[in-house]
Amino acid sequence: MTKPTPADAWTQMKSGNERFVDGVPAHPRQDVERRTEIAVAQTPAAALFGCSDSRLAAEIIFDLGLGDLFVVRNAGQVISSSVIGSLEYAVAVLQVPLIVVLRHDECGAVRAAVDSQGPNAPLLPAHIKSLVSEIVPAVRAVGVTAEDGTIDIEHLDVDLVGRTHLRDTVAALLAGSELISEAVAAGTLAIVGADYHLADGRVEADVVLGDVA
Template sequence: MSAEATPAGVWSDMLDGNGRFVSGEPRHPRQDAERRHELAHVQRPTAALFGCSDSRLAAEIIFDLGLGDLFVVRNAGQVISDSVVGSLEYAVAVLHVPLIVVLGHDECGAVRAAIESTGIDAPSLPPHIWRQVAPIVPAVRRVLRAGAPQGVTSENVDAEEVGRQHLRDTVGSLLQSSELISDAVAEGRLAIVGANYRLADGTAIPDLIVGLAGETA
């Protein structure tokens, strides 16, 4: 990655890598034995990525990165929790990353489960699954309310719009939950990019940028 470890520089490098992945011309950088030995006792990632656990969302592959480039935190539906915030604070305070990418995606099972949970006579989810998807439900309800005059229900609601709303909620929750992270953004040392990954074509499309990392597409 670029030696210019600014939020904008790191995000630009990640978009370049995503472009190589989409075009089918990845370089697979920094994945050899030399790199492995170099990182045996130290890590210097240039970004943190908080994304969904979905098996199709392999962060280093999507952005054509290598060992030690990303500090990755993942759970189903990229839902904020104490462990997530603590991990990202570690990336900012100890590893000094200048960028956090929050990565959602289409066809998300956690988003679909949250939508289905709002249906009439929806079966109860197992308690741990319910606790995981419950933070997505407010986004579902907002999209349902907005579409109610047009007859939108949990049966035909736009899941991609729910995912987009939830992505923005996640970035907002992260900033609200962590004074350390929000202060770093305010001081210009850190930016947060909320992006949606499209499974079919492989593109990571920025939806929300907080801080100095460029403009959304």
């Protein structure tokens, strides 16, 4: 089988998302035969790093099947050493040609990061605070800081915070992994940072590194 190019992988994902948006999913490669076929090995066409939100079920929104996606998720799609290691495994061992970093609107982690920077900020449990702190730079990049160091969260564009955090995440992935950045430079890997719209189910590319045309 010919190895898919980054453009092949992105085209497959876009086509599946269009079917999902139109309400005519094909539910490909989800039968007993497919389960048996991939029991001994996996050859996903792409890796996806996205938010853990229950409304962001990757294989469903891209209308893909078993073994099609190598998926890594955490709340707010926050870069960590385990995320980078997992994606490096997808690139180096599974040889995926595409990484999709997927954010969505109405993200609870982004909302928590915004609220943490306003006056009367809620006290967060330690591990949630640690995760949310990785999104705070996007809040401060977008918001207006008051004299007391807080952000005017009432007039803040929360969706812009989410999009800014998406771009920061893609940049952090490149900066944190020489293996991944070298694969992008060599043209064997592309990265697409994309926005998912909960209401209509549509995925739109926001930032693209590499050739997916």
